Amino acid sequence: xxxxxxxxxxxxxxxxxxxxxxxxxxxxxxxxxxxxxxxxxxxxxxxxxxxxxxxxxxxxxxxxxxxxxxxxxxxxxxxxxxxxxxxxxxxxxxxxxxxxxxxxxxxxxxxxxxxxxxxxxxxxxxxxxxxxxxxxxxxxxxxxxxxxxxxxxxxxxxxxxxxxxxxxxxxxxxxxxxxxxxxxxxxxxxxxxxxxxxxxxxxxxxxxxxxxxxxxxxxxxxxxxxxxxxxxxxxxxxxxxxxxxxxxxxxxxxxxxxxxxxxxxxxxxxxxxxxxxxxxxxxxxxxxxxxxxxxxxxxxxxxxxxxxxxxxxxxxxxxxxxxxxxxxxxxxxxxxxxxxxxxxxxxxxxxxxxxxxxxxxxxxxxxxxxxxxxxxxxxxxxxxxxxxxxxxxxxxxxxxxxxxxxxxxxxxxxxxxxxxxxxxxxxxxxxxxxxxxxxxxx
Amino acid sequence: xxxxxxxxxxxxxxxxxxxxxxxxxxxxxxxxxxxxxxxxxxxxxxxxxxxxxxxxxxxxxxxxxxxxxxxxxxxxxxxxxxxxxxxxxxxxxxxxxxxxxxxxxxxxxxxxxxxxxxxxxxxxxxxxxxxxxxxxxxxxxxxxxxxxxxxxxxxxxxxxxxxxxxxxxxxxxxxxxxxxxxxxxx
Numbered sequence: 335x336x337x338x339x340x341x342x343x344x345x346x347x348x349x350x351x352x353x354x355x356x357x358x359x360x361x362x363x364x365x366x367x368x369x370x371x372x373x374x375x376x377x378x379x380x381x382x383x384x385x386x387x388x389x390x391x392x393x394x395x396x397x398x399x400x401x402x403x404x405x406x407x408x409x410x411x412x413x414x415x416x417x418x419x420x421x422x423x424x425x426x427x428x429x430x431x432x433x434x435x436x437x438x439x440x441x442x443x444x445x446x447x448x449x450x451x452x453x454x455x456x457x458x459x460x461x462x463x464x465x466x467x468x469x470x471x472x473x474x475x476x477x478x479x480x481x482x483x484x485x486x487x488x489x490x491x492x493x494x495x496x497x498x499x500x501x502x503x504x505x506x507x508x509x510x511x512x513x514x515x516x517x518x519x520x521x522x523x524x525x526x527x528x529x530x531x532x533x534x535x536x537x538x539x540x541x542x543x544x545x546x547x548x549x550x551x552x553x554x555x556x557x558x559x560x561x562x563x564x565x566x567x568x569x570x571x572x573x574x575x576x577x578x579x580x581x582x583x584x585x586x587x588x589x590x591x592x593x594x595x596x597x598x599x600x601x602x603x604x605x606x607x608x609x610x611x612x613x614x615x616x617x618x619x620x621x622x623x624x625x626x627x628x629x630x631x632x633x634x635x636x637x638x639x640x641x642x643x644x645x646x647x648x649x650x651x652x653x654x655x656x657x658x659x660x661x662x663x664x665x666x667x668x669x670x671x672x673x674x675x676x677x678x679x680x681x682x683x684x685x686x687x688x689x690x691x692x693x694x695x696x697x698x699x700x701x702x703x704x705x706x707x708x709x710x711x712x713x714x715x716x717x718x719x720x721x722x723x724x725x726x727x728x729x730x731x732x733x734x735x736x737x738x739x740x741x742x743x744x745x746x747x748x749x750x751x752x753x754x755x756x757x758x759x760x761x762x763x764x765x766x767x768x769x770x771x772x773x774x775x776x
Numbered sequence: 777x778x779x780x781x782x783x784x785x786x787x788x789x790x791x792x793x794x795x796x797x798x799x800x801x802x803x804x805x806x807x808x809x810x811x812x813x814x815x816x817x818x819x820x821x822x823x824x825x826x827x828x829x830x831x832x833x834x835x836x837x838x839x840x841x842x843x844x845x846x847x848x849x850x851x852x853x854x855x856x857x858x859x860x861x862x863x864x865x866x867x868x869x870x871x872x873x874x875x876x877x878x879x880x881x882x883x884x885x886x887x888x889x890x891x892x893x894x895x896x897x898x899x900x901x902x903x904x905x906x907x908x909x910x911x912x913x914x915x916x917x918x919x920x921x922x923x924x925x926x927x928x929x930x931x932x933x934x935x936x937x938x939x940x941x942x943x944x945x946x947x948x949x950x951x952x953x954x955x956x957x958x959x960x961x962x
Binding site for chain 2: 696
């Protein structure tokens with residue numbers, strides 16, 4: 335896929351190699367897992383070697399090194415050395431010979447061990463080594479439950495990412511998305527699922543024969559809000575992930591949809607049309623009170639909170655087609671955000687630092703994901719379309735996940751925020767849509 | 777363990793300290809909390825809204841002119857239950873005028889009958905905006921019915937946006953069939 339930019343620095347990109355990695359995951363929970371394929375990589379990625387960990391435990395189901403290798407490779411910012419290319423497989427610092435790795439251009443090495451401490455608990459040890467200086471940049475020994483090894487692998491990936499790139503990793507964060515399955519005899523089955531950031535460990539949170547849409551994470555990551563048509567009309571539900579407890583919080587005549595959590599977790603911005611046409615409302619979760627925000631005969635929908643809580647962006651077609659507007663919660667002023675960007679701009683979401691918007695632009699009938707810098711007002715298309723939708727930022731702002739309609743139906747894809755690295759997340763069955771990336775786990 | 781173990785002790789304290797909480801009991805609870813996620817099954821009610829209207833009231837031939845198309849088949853205007861729309865439009869085209877009049881007459885003459893107008897769109901663009909567009913289309917039909925005499929309390933509106941396509945192909949022909957309002961009697 336080619337990349338369209340306003341100011342191009344693409345020559346280096348043009349020489350980038352195409353990297354394909356297929357990670358196949360076992361079905362662990364009965365829910366289908368997403369398989370992740372890398373489409374393009376960048377030649378400037380950091381070379382790293384994650385040596386297979388020594389494993390003296392009884393259980394070898396979880397290959398910690400492979401998960402870390404896969405995670406880092408997938409970001410497009412690392413180039414993981416394949417195991418078959420490794421000149422040696424050290425698991426202790428004293429077994430590491432600098433020359434083995436420097437000749438391959440490997441700057442960073444990760445080695446480790448799994449030792450059975452007692453039944454059910456594994457001692458997981460790893461080091462991140464700067465090959466050239468010989469220094470240990472990171473080293474941990476952690477007791478981990480047998481069933482926590484996968485999570486621990488993601489945690490280690492976060493540590494390494496953060497140490498080498500000076501930015502938080504998002505490997506321990508979760509994805510939520512909707513799947514639509516038409517293969518069963520029951521008719522169409524809609525599911526709201528949650529998975530690890532690598533697509534593994536998919537769990538069904540809600541299963542319904544009526545449409546589900548617009549999932550959104552609470553800032554704590556403990557709840558999801560979503561829209562369900564099980565009552566033969568749209569209604570907003572709030573569900574606690576750990577317990578499965580859910581509450582129908584907003585319903586009634588007309589549209590009840592498009593929920594978005596405020597950063598402090600106390601309010602939702604929603605779209606309700608009970609007063610005649612779709613308007614933005616704020617809902618106080620504690621006091622269970624609604625406050626109307628927009629007052630206009632046009633469609634006002636798809637609200638999204640700014641990360642600092644100072645305002646909202648939303649979609650309105652009060653002007654020439656649907657465009658993005660901003661409402662300042664402090665001075666109550668409304669202003670249009672998208673100018674000279676064609677007649678169709680919808681579904682805006684803020685980047686975690688609040689400086690950019692990702693949105694769906696439908697100029698000339700091609701629906702693609704566009705990134706708008708709120709300060710410079712420069713925008714660029716990060717996908718080429720033609721039917722892309724639902725963009726969502728990763729919690730560290732590094733990647734954008736979205737849905738794209740292909741010949742096989744709706745599938746998830748991700749692109750790095752600079753547009754250089756693309757990957758596809760392919761569902762094994764049915765269609766996948768509306769991905770939302772959960773918050774950083776801290 | 778020896779040297780290896782000793783070196784681990786001389787770890788960068790700052791990194792260890794910031795991540796201490798991960799290895800504490802609190803972390804364990806966190807992990808357990810995340811892993812245990814019971815499946816919730818939300819089954820919709822048995823009565824599903826089918827496109828052909830399983831609970832449709834068969835209209836007795838009240839009101840509405842029979843259209844003589846000049847061929848063997850004669851269509852009752854009340855049988856016209858789907859109104860199609862142009863792209864990005866909620867305007868009702870002229871050819872449906874008579875059919876809508878027929879439905880308005882029917883509702884006026886049968887006060888116990890209720891009509892639900894289901895609004896739909898094609899799949900292009902964002903889902904939530906399409907939910908709103910679907911409603912706009914259904915409201916357009918609702919207003920016309922009202923103008924033609926249908927009692928307001930007998931007509932309601934619901935929107936499915938792009939969520940209930942009749943055609944799942946991704947081309948213009950399919951889009952045409954999906955941009956619609958369906959008249960469903962109860």
